[in-house]
Amino acid sequence: MRRPGSGTRGLRAAIRAAGALLFVLSASAQVPADSTDTEVDTEARFEALVEDDLAGDPTELLELLASLREDPLDVNTATAEELAQVPALGPLLAAAVVRRRAEAGPFTSLPGLRQVEGVTADVYLDARPFLTIGPTLETAAGPPPSFPAAPSVGQVLSGLRYTGIQRVQRRLDLGAGFQGPDSLRAYLGSPERIYTRLQATYRRQVSVNVTLEKDPGEPFRFDGGTNTYGYDYQSAHVAVLDAGRIDALVVGDYTAQFGQGLALWRASGFGKGPDAVGGPLRSGRGIRPYGSVDENNFFRGAALTLGVVKGLYVSAFASRRALDASIFEPDTTDLGDPDLPPGAFDAVVTSLTADGLHRTDRELARKDALDETLVGGGAEYRISNGSVEGQVGVVATRSTFGTPLAPGTRPDELFDVEGDEATVVSAYADAKTRAGVAFAEVARGAGGGLGAVGGLGLDLGGGADLLVVGRSYAPDYVSLHGYPFGERNGVGRNERGIYAGVRVKPSRAWTVNAYLDQYRFPFLRFNVPRPSRGVEALVHVEHRPSRYARVYAQARTETREVSLDADNVVPGSTVGGLGAQTRQTLRLQGEWDASRRLRLRSRVEGSRFEDEDSAVGVTTGTLVYQDLRWQVLDWLRTDARLTLFDTDGYDARLYAFENDLTGVFAIPALSGRGVRGYLLFTARPTDGVTAQFKLATTWLRRVNAIGSGANEVAGQRVSDLGVQLRVRL
């Protein structure tokens, strides 16, 4: 693909020189990126994610944000889908940025983003760490190309950046499973979690990656029978992205995200949370390489997305991998019984396991027990002009399993996938204009049921935005690889609901987000013997009186129906009744950047849990923490926190996002009465080298042991240690 001006060497040199000059000017004009503003928003969203029955591992989302922070997006070349990954922007503002770029030409400096409608000072400050102005402004010359420029092999080889990460984490107070081979439920391996990642990248266009991990308790050994090659988990890929007509080419591990995630979406997305309008919006990134540590949620094989003509992309992908599963082997002593139907002696899958833990013989027996072969494809037309950003597409997958899946005998398992094949077909579309956004996706699941999600977002003017999202996932709608928006993030089944979120910005310093989500489960669920319903609401008020201070208050309440105890059944019925459970939290958090080197943060939070079926009635909890971030030296940063918490029980638990080793997701659920403190040191002794050390301890009072089962630790204290070395060349 010819780039504009490619035929004129002198012109190209001039453009490069101008671009380099602009880059220097823009860089020198900026205040160095301050990530603290961004983190408080992101942390609150992660906390909301965990509170909301998250399905899946949000580590990939955390890694994505860390990657964006390290390799910021070029606002002049990034697509709307890429910009939508920046939490402060989301799909709506990302589309607005692209529209502005198309209308007025490339941005010459990052503060120029403020000219985009909707990008307020707060949004700009939050988005800034993830954005940059590229070294060249070649897009300024002539109309934008149909496809991004493909780098030459020489450019790639000379421009590769190498990253190596070695991480070791260990619990210092070991649980019962580590007390030796004679202990009950003894783990086979050592208590260390060991993580190694090697990556070579060229900008955002080429990636070669190997990720290795061993969880605590997993043996570090070489055993081909259990696919253990030192580390228990291995992942690798080679990927080319945004290179000419190649939108994505991945060999190895990858994910697929299309539409609203109804059929395919493996990276966790933010859902309901303090960003009431932006959180539920999705913007599928298509095929993307995978190198995270969620051991189940990815594909392994090859995938290609190709640009056919400008705007039209087709995708094809194939995957063959083994999933963790429990296999039921029938008793073959009855082989001669003529009354048994054909197939009665075939092995069947009774459940899929997603925790990725292989610490005991029993867990190892489930490892890679089920082969899944998946083929899929799709076509997508992407619209991008001065007035509309959007896409319309279809995608379909067909999975074939080595062992048939068999639904269980519980009533709620009636619509589980059955057999050795599963096909999912989906059609989706979205459009973003100045007035707002509209999106929809309809899919037919493996069980033949239909799932649909659609929404409308409107800019009401005067700093107010509104988002309404409706979803309907039939009980027999099953998508094994979807992750749609819903009450139970990522489940997307047996649910109908309507969500309304509003964001109001009455002044520069105040922002109010609020949502109301009403939902019902039309069929019974695990441990809930009848159709049930619930309602959830959140109000988040943020005040930024100055650039250095921010405070927010957040109130959240959720009431849902759950099963009554067996002693409390409905008279005259053999089916149990339903009772309401209500969980409420109220949080007040303040943050002050005392200087460029010191940030102080405090939080006070209370929780209330009421179960009308419980004899306990109402339980409550409180939490207070003080957090400090101190840039001791230019190369050394310290994060410290002291948290005191007091809850009546687990139901009144409270969550608090923690800073951890880069790429590690840490939101402990705090319950009981106790203290948690941690120290995190981050040292950057030289360019490209980052060393981190974290020590965290929890003391619980009035208990004799912490945890349960093989993870039970005698005493009142558990401490965790983590070290990480990251080298980037």
Added chain:
Amino acid sequence: MRPLSRLALLLAAATVWAAPAAHAQLAEGGARILALGRAGAALGGEAWGHANPAAWASLDQTRAALQASQAFGLSELRLGALSAALPTPLATVAVHARTYGFSERRETRVLVGAGRPLPLSVTRRLDVGLAVGVETASTEGYDHHTALLVHAGVQGDVLPGLRAGLAARNLLGLGLDDTADLRRSASTVPGVTVGVAYAPSDRATLVLDADQDLDFGLSVRAGAEVVPVEALALRAGVSTMPVRFTTGLGVRASSLRADLAVESHETLGLTPAVGLEIRL
């Protein structure tokens, strides 16, 4: 009533009113703070570093202060305390001593501390403070129990008129065994306090604290101080866990300030406190 009988009565009261008792017995930290519902984590310029040792950092004069209180009117819960703070070029150094109880049960505390401002920029600074000391609790017929105390805190002006304070007390007690021990003083329980103080004008101050310790639940405290004339300050406050209402006044004459506070507990009654402060 014989003292031992009174002790038994008090222990019984502490059992019945577990949370209220521990919080309410120790009416300390200065009569001004008491009158503000005990909310003082963000108040600077106090000779008492009880709510936050960083308060010493913003003192510009040497101060000595005395306090006496009698919880719920019971002579067995009488408390006397002394604090003195001396600004030096390096830091403000302070000493604090208090005794509390009666002959069969006495708790005595001695602290030394320091607070100093750390310049952050031309216009901003952070006040930090640290106090270390010992507290001895003696109960007739039992061994003495001595605890080493370490308190730390910070304060800073977040916005014009708005000051925030963070304090952590009894840091050494975080990992200690929580075996119930009657000999131990309730005031040695670890805790943290976060607070803000807002002064919309020179004549009004509003304070709000949230305090959480390891033995009891979250206590929210709020207070207001109005200075109608320079010589007089009127104060009122409220706190939870237990619910208490407070009121008080301060009278200033030259370098002397006298404070009076009364705290009302719904069940246990009134706690009066008086204080005197001298500026040198």
